[in-house]
Amino acid sequence: MSAPGTLPFCLRLLRRQLVLAFRRPIEIGNPLLFFAMVVALFPLGLGPAPEQLSGFAPGILWIIALLSNLLTSDAVFRSDFEDGSLEQLLLSPQPLFLSVLAYIAAHWLVTGVLLALVSPVFALMLNLPVQAVGVLVASLLLGSAVLSLVGCIGAALTVGLKRGGMLISLLILPFYMPVLIFGSAAVQGAVTGVPAGPYLAILGAMLCLAIALAPLAIAAGLRISVDA
């Protein structure tokens, strides 16, 4: 008997992570609840004038998506670190680059993709013009994948620390900025009638770069965290 192929192994990891996530639905619900709460609070703080809200909507929606991603990325490797599974992952004969991508894909599916799918509801609550909703979903899908990839670098570096939450924010927030800028600019563009294509293309380019480089950094970060 030989070791499973790389692709079947990665799919198995993805399935494992998804099953683990769905057996603890509260972890999936938390970011969505956070999203809903903040969206509901903004009109109370800014005043309920519809024109004003729709002007702020792209920025608000993107900032909340970013923060809820930040809240969840801390936990990606934590339970595996605590119960020793991470050591086994590092010793596995499989390429760590791709195993790490499977972990990130699972994280993206239960945070970024879910947020992007429910975002039209929140967009309507903030009176975002209907023609911008498609771009919002597309930009969130692309952007949240970049956020997950970058967030996992911070998670890998801080997984060995008892209280890594604040440190992770300091480490990775600077790398979140470009995603926020181009993501909200894409939606803003769609609102004002500017073509959103170039912004989405830049987000796509960031995603390609992140897929190529982030797993290397994550793998190195995990090895350092387990070694320490």
Added chain:
Amino acid sequence: MPDTPTAHRPLLSASGLSLERGGRELFSALSFEVLPGHLLQIEGANGAGKTSLIRILAGLSRYGFTGSVTRHAPLLYLGHQAGVKALLTPRENLAWHVGGEGDYDDERIRDALARVGLYGYENVPSHALSAGQHRRVNLARLYLSESPLWLLDEPFTAIDRSGVLDLENLLVEHVERGGAVVMTSHQALQVTYEVRFLSLLEGLRL
């Protein structure tokens, strides 16, 4: 030990290993080879550096020590932590193990779990199991594994007396098949097989 050409090719060789922690030298210039058929027990008091050594041998510790380790064969490392997910059943824990060693069908997993005394617990959520049963789920990997070299860090922790007996038999079976075991334990092994001892201060002795 089977008399084949591969019998004398080391599965693992360590040369000149030295480790210092907190200004204290745990071991220095430790050199040894692990050949097929070796059952090697690392000796030392608490804090002597047994776990550090076994993590260096496994390749988990890569910095902070001098010397070199060469691994010539796939290895299976079982550490202090069981690596068992409470939200998964024992069957899922083994079938989807992050170690990625092999594809196991349900029957092999059921057999392995039965061998560690968990027959009937295959589909019970692991959070309903005790700490000792978690360790047993992890030990079931030894029955599934095809890696010739096993690195076991305190494998008897939280295992009851009959479990220890089964495990000792399994270790002997494994080395008789041409595998090798490097383990740390404070208990003396009750086996009718030549156990080699590695003292962290004095090196290899019989």
